[in-house]
Amino acid sequence: MQPLALEVRNVSKNFGPVCALDGVSFSLRKGEVHALMGENGAGKSTLMNIIDGILRPDGGEILVDGRPVEIASPQKAHELGIGLVHQEIALCPDISVAENISMAATNSRRAWLMDYRALRDRAGQILASLAEIDPQALVGELSISEQQIVEIAKALALDCSILILDEPTAALTEREAGKLFGIIxxxxxxxxxxxxxxxxxxxxxxxxxxISVLRDGRYICTEEVSGTTQEEIVRRMVGRHLGDIFPAKNPDSATAPVLMSVGGLSDGARVRDVSFELRRGEVLGIAGLIGAGRTEIALGICGLNRLTAGKIVFEGHEVTPRDYAQSISNGIVYLSEDRKGAGVFVDLPIAMNISALDIDRVSAAGFVSRAKEQAQAKGLADQLRLKRGSLDDAASTLSGGNQQKVALAKLLSVCPKAIILDEPTRGVDVGAKAEIHRILRELATGGTGIVAISSELPELIGLCDRVLVVHEGAIAGEVSGDDLNEEAIMRLASGLTIEGQEAR
Amino acid sequence: MSVASGTGEELRPVAARNAAGGSWRNIASMREFGLVLIILALCVAMSFASPYFLSWGNFRAMLMSFSIEGIVVVGMTVLLIVGAIDLSVGSVVCFAMVVAGTAFLAGIDPWTASLAGIAASAFIGVAMASFVTLIGLHSFIVSLAFMVIVRGLCLAITDGRPLSLFSLPPSFKFVGQGTVPLDLRSLGFAQVYDVPVVILIFLAVVVVFDLLLRKATVFRKVFYTGSNEKAAQYSGIRTNRVKFFCIVLCSGLSGVAGVLYMARFGAAPPTFGVGMELNIIAAAVIGGASLKGGSGTILGAILGIALLSVVSSSLTLLDVPPVWQDVIRGMILLAAVTIDHLLHTRKRARGAVRAG
Incomplete structure (x- = not known):
């Protein structure tokens, strides 16, 4: 048995009433590459943040080189030789590679003056073993994969013996990923x-x-790669019953008339030749890994992103929009995944939020009618069972789930015929989640076409009549009926076919 | 204050509305109310310090002193709400004077010349707005550049010499210098007040824009854009058009102010309005406009410039040496925004607790 570099015993973490980690144990041998797998929300990031000292565990212990340690801060983690490379690149684009690499190290040295020559030499040494990157180049001028390598170099500059890489290939092309594996x-x-x-x-x-698998905040298993199969791991990752009760599906959706057909959509970057049809009264899911291009497809359809090719035919007419305002008047609306950044105006009153999409609906002769605006807000708030004080309260006074309902009410204010929702229940508690699912199904039953983009497989499976799976900007496949299960979606999303061979 | 107590607060998000309680507490928690109190307190204190302070003559002088600037403050407030800023207003005010004055001296009738001056100012706005929306530069830096460019144009057009416009016809001068008698004796007032036309024009602009800003759909989009530009885009609002409109509006109103100054002074000095932009931005910010965009009211901004004006007048009446007046004005600006920031963060903290 090789000695252990890191051991996590029985670690738990709660966020309020939500249990993110429940007695998770995990061990890392010296000199091994250990994959941590699980669905979104399985607890991987929480566990890594605990190991890196960003979060404090509620229970359990952590051992580094066999000694129990308390990791109170990222700085403490650095001292213990732990380096975390986050999924999002967090470099300063306007300063040099060398300075970025030495940022954390500089911070812990506390000298008065910068020794730029030493800094450059050190960065050069670290980079020399990784890739050909000029330490004096500005980070902003590097490609994403080079930036990723700078991130890794940054962790290595702290003389780390344990390196955590959180989805390092998410933003990389295959060739770039290949280089990264060489470095690993x-x-x-x-x-x-x-x-x-x-x-x-x-x-x-x-x-x-x-490979270790986490699911719903629990440790499931650890397997030697040589002793398991991809199928086995997928089964371990998703093997659970659907706890949520979802509204009944639409049995006739497959034969309903086509509402919108999207043909050959490309945006020159993240979306490659996407075509699909949305039927009246159908809830169509879009699955795929984060960064696979799901959001970009929606943005393209709604005119929020520029397309390089493709057209959208809606109710028999071509409606490829010039901008989002045109898309709204065509009856196609979009709910952003970024609720606080783009979904609601948190500082503005609820009623003003709801009327934002088409202010003319509550206006007469160019002036907003307070009575109409309040009536509109009240009607939609009641329909969506929005828990609120006054409609003049700022949206920031509401809980996440109710803010999401405000964002939804905003879309419904224009009586749309097709609604594209990006992560409709992200950061929403269980009760509000079920209500949002009910609302979406009711809308579909009323004849609206619903497209739901989600990273949560149970949601897609429970809510949708049919699910498209996106892999690297293209549609990898479609699942419906009995095929609509987590394994099939995960296989397609990871670049496999449903039957079991590698797709490429 | 009837403007403020009614539907006026519907656009004042967290601050006013969340302070639970009756409408009296709503009004009391508004920034405008605090400003009115401060101004009243200053007036009372000054009336003891100087017998001239409470005279109609002094009040008229104070009103006159900020009336024309107040029109520019209105434009600046709209611009701040949309999340932009304009440092060029002083130069643009002067540009309107110089263009209108030159046109008049060239034989064009003063009314048409004035329109030309306003159009020229608006054109400067179009140029700035193009750089901001089409190229994506920040309005701070664009307007900084135009502040210098337009000032240079003023000097170039006039060859650096003030234009004397004594030959302006009396009917035109009336706009800037004339008064209208206001007979309120039936309401118990002691005398007939001569109200300058400039003040009437200023009040009209304030009332119209206060109404528009609270009610008109066009200006509603200004609030959406300034509050969260991305959310506005994701609500189908063409935010670039909104910003374009606001920038041109601010320059246009600066042009109106410039023409009024011309009528009032009967002259067009090419160095007029240097440093004016700072006073105007200070007034809007004291009145509650946020440099981050999304909040601000016309009434607040007007009270802001009124406060600055009362302070200036007080300092003069108290014989404070002019060299020290700027120090005091600056400290008042600092105190106003500090107090406001502290009150705001506390309110927000309370709001967050309620939400959690």
Whole structure:
């Protein structure tokens, strides 16, 4: 048995009433590449944030090199030799590679003056073993994959012996990912232990030694890669019953008339030749990994992103929109996944939020009618059972679920014929989630076409009549009826076919 | 204050509405109310300090002193609400004077010349708005550049010498210098007041824009855009058009102010309005407009410039040396925004507790 670099015993973490980690144990051998897998929300990020000292556990213990430790801050984690490379790149684009690499190290040294020469030399040393990147280049001028390598170098600058990589390939092309795996192999040869978080089945099986699976905040199993199969891991990741009760589906959706047909959509970057049809009264799901291009498809359809090719035919007419305002008047609306950033105006009153999409509906002769605006807001708030004080309260006074209802009410204010929702229940508690599902199904029953983009497989399976799976900007497949299960979706989303071979 | 107590607060999100309780507490928690109190307190204190302070003559002088600037403050407030800023207003005011004055001296009748001056100012706005919306530069830096460019144009057009416009016809001068008698003796007032036309024009602009800003759909989009530009885009609002409109509006109103100054002074000095932008931005900010956009009221901004004006007048009456007056004005601006910030953060903290 090899010695352990890191051991996590029985760690728990609650966020209010939500249990994110429930007695999770996990061990990392010296010099191994250990994949951590699980659906979105399984608790991987929480666990990594605890190991990196960003979050404090509610219970359990952590051992580094066999000694129990308390990791109170990221700085403490650095001292213990733990480096975390976040999924999002967090570099300063306007300063040099060398300065970025030494940022954390500089911070812990507390010298008065910067020794730029030493800094450049050190960065050069670290980078030399990784890739050909000029330490004096500005980070903003590097490609995404080079920036990723700078992130890794930043972690290595702290002399870390344990490196955590959180979905490092999410933003990389295949060739760039290939380079990254070369670097991982090198690091491994130097005796560095690596925790590798990824959704991509194929790369995990090609480059990792062991796999641990988390599900719903619980530890499920750890397997040697040589002793398991991709099918087995997928089953372990998703194997659960659907706890939520979803509204009944529409049995006739497959034969209903087509409401919108999207043909050959491309945006020159994240969306590649996407075509599909949306039927009247149908709830159509769009699944795929984060970064696969799901949101970009929706933005393209609604005129919020520029398209390079493709057209949208709606109720028999071509309606490829010039901008979102035109899309709204065509009856196609979009709910952003970023509720606080783009979904609601948190500082504005609820009623003003709801009327924002088409202010003319509550106006006469160019002036907003307070009576009409209040009546509109009240009607929709009642329909969606919005829990609120006054409609003149700022949206920020509402809970996440109720803010989401305000965002939904805003869309419904224009009586849309097709609604595209991006993560409709993200950050929403269980009760409000079920209500939003009920509302969406009711809208569909009323003849509206619903497209739901979601990272939560149970939601897609419980809510949708049919699910499209997106992989790297293109539609990898469609599942419906008996095929509509988590395994099938995960397979397609990770670049496999339903039957079991690698798609490419 | 009837403007403020009615539907006026519907656009004042967290601050006013969340303070639970009756409408009296709503009014009392508004920034405008605090400003009125401060101004009244200053007036009372000053009336003891100087016998001239409470005279109609002094009041008229104070009103006159900020009436024309007040028109620019209206434009600046709209611009701040949309999340932009305009440093060029002083230069643009002067540009309207110089263009109108030059046109008049070239033989064009003063009314048409004035329209030309206003149009020229609005055109400057169009140019700035193009750089902001089409190229995506920040309005701060664009207007900074135009502040210098337009000032240079004023100097170039006039060759650096003030234009004397004594030959302006009396009918035109009346706009800037004339008064209208206001007979309120039947209401118990002691005398007939001569109200300058400029003040009447200023009040008309304030009332119209206060109404528009609270009620008109066009200005509603200004609030949406300033509150959260991305959310506005994701609500189908063409935010670039909204910003374009606001920038041109601010420059246009600066043009109106410039023409009024011309009528009042009967001259067009090419160095007029240097530093004016700072006073105007200060007034709007004291009145509650946020530099981050999304909030502000016309009434607040007007009270802001009124406060600055009362302070200036007080300092003069108290014989404070002019060299020290700026120090005091600056400290008042600092105190106003500090107090407001502290009150605001506390309110927000309370709001968050309720939500959680």
């Amino acid at each position: 192999a090198q690091l491994k040869a130097r005796g560095i232990s690596i925790i590798y978080i990824s959704h991509r089945m194929a790369e995990v099986f090609a480059h990792c030694d062991r």
